[in-house]
Amino acid sequence: MGKHRLMVVEDESILRMDIKEMLIENGYEVVAEANSGDKAIELAATRKPDLIVMDIKMPKMNGIKASRIIYQAFQIPALLLTAYSERDLVEEAKNAHILGYLVKPVTERDLIPAVEIALAQANRLKAMANDIKKMEEKIQDQKIIQRAKGILMEVYQVSEEQAFKMLRSYSMNHGMTMRKVADSILLNRKLESDATAI
Ligand SMILES: [Mg+2]
Structure with a gap:
């Protein structure tokens, strides 16, 4: 450190x-x-x-x-x-x-312990803020994955479980996170609907 x-x-x-x-x-x-x-x-x-x-x-x-x-x-x-x-x-x-x-x-006697305690607390604050951010990201990931699953279920007429497996195997085979795959599915859907609107 x-x-x-x-x-x-x-x-x-x-x-x-x-x-x-x-x-x-x-x-x-x-x-x-x-x-x-x-x-x-x-x-x-x-x-x-x-x-x-x-x-x-x-x-x-x-x-x-x-x-x-x-x-x-x-x-x-x-x-x-x-x-x-x-x-x-x-x-x-x-x-x-x-x-x-x-x-x-x-005085030095007061300052240094106070700084030490404050730094320890600052670290805890930072870790907590990080945890919250990660949790929020996870929730957002789940939302997007959920929506992508819905699209797959509709397009391929599959069950939720099958849709999940499709997402997961695509993500493993292409070295992409599930979230990335889900993002692409959502983007694709958006492009399609924009195209039909033209
Ligand atoms: Mg002053």
């Missing part, structure tokens, strides 16, 4: 450098740093870090809004930095993509 890639977003440059150094010293790669929410969004798009350490209070766009936008667009979660006086903002930040928050001043 390669180094974890992090982005640090903090408008106070000294603190930003401190955090960056702590991360590097602990074996992380800091692939981007930003001093504003806007810049963070831009860099998240190009650098695609695994996790963002994000200050809440920054001029123009705050860290909560920026992290929400980044998560929606790129599914990159964030660990928030907050001053003690901003505790009310933390309420607002209770969201799936916020994997924790650190109260300033940030």
Whole structure:
């Protein structure tokens, strides 16, 4: 496994450098740093870090809004930095993509375990999103295969089981997935019906 890639977003440059150094010293790669929410969004798009350490209070766009936008667009979660006086903002930040928050001043003792936990959670989030995507694809495959089977049953006057066998043996003989075969059958049907419409 390669180094974890992090982005640090903090408008106070000294603190930003401190955090960056702590991360590097602990074996992380800091692939981007930003001093504003806007810049963070831009860099998240190009650098695609695994996790963002994000200050809440920054001029123009705050860290909560920026992290929400980044998560929606790129599914990159964030660990928030907050001053003690901003505790009310933390309420607002209770969201799936916020994997924790650190109260300033940030010490290495607090930062590193928080980053570790956040990265583990980020991995779980990613795996879960992947599972959901695969499940959705499977459901879609089944729908298409079902429709293709219906066409075969109608055209060849065969039972559902026979239609399924036809699909399966074509897919095995031609090294195509069942979904690909089903797609072709559906496309064929569409071309035929378009042709008769002309
Ligand atoms: Mg700030």
